[in-house]
Amino acid sequence: MTDVFSAGVLVYRHREAGIEVLLGHMGGPFWAKKDASAWSIPKGEYLSEEESARDAARREFTEELGLPAPEGEWIDLGEVVYRSGAKRKYLTAWAVEGDLDPADVVPGTFEMEWPPRSGRLAKFPEVDRVDWFDLTTAAGKLGKSQRPFLTRFTDRLP
Template sequence: MTDKYSAGVLLFRRGDGGVEVLVGHMGGPYFARKDNGAWSIPKGEYEPELEDARAAASREFHEELGLFVPAGDWIPLGDVRYSSGKGKKNLIVWAVEGDLNPADVVPGTFEMEWPPRSGRMANFPEIDRADWFDLATAHDKLSTGQRPYLDRLNDYLTQTGE
């Protein structure tokens, strides 16, 4: 099985309650009734030989949320390799400080056979909602393979005194 490559943007903001990150609840029927572990950093697959990872992260942010990445510094949070339902996934993420209203999100869609083995295709949103969470809450909400990025963001902000 071939490794998949994904790139994403972890949008963060600072407020009186500390640092918050914007994540999306995965769309489709498999995640409809799940909460913890069913949220994701806006990200998507790309082919490293054909596309720059940062360009892919920006494109996927727009495709998943229907919004552009706010202007700001791109803070590299590195790579994580983890298992997904279809093999191994290599994810690279950048953090960008900015603010978006989750109500403005217009998610992209994907098509899949639903119900399974029915022969009928249905469209579902890539994410069915987005929201801001403090780092501790986001840790519970995010899928396991993406959680290291929260620690990396926190470490970066602590080390730089930002």
């Protein structure tokens, strides 16, 4: 079993109705018709053992959304560990205040064989849409393994 290490950024903003967080709907054919548990914080794997988690989080934010990560104070949300197939995945995250327009997002892409066993590679966006959600709605949108970050975030709000 190979462990996988990833890092991500939970961007939040203050609104009259309360706090909202930015999530991306996972791209590709497996997620196209799903909504509940089909959203994620911008995240991705470290490039090397020398890359810090925070540097990986910042880089992945830019790769997934095509925009720089906000520069504000980064709030450490710790790590979650979950399984994906035979792999154990470690995801470290930070929250940072920022405000961006989802219309400005230019998602990165990935390739995969599609349709399965066809021998053809197809290109898909890392995220197919990005939106702001209140914390209650976000909890239902996020994949189960990332939900602890929302609880930690609300516990550490400045």
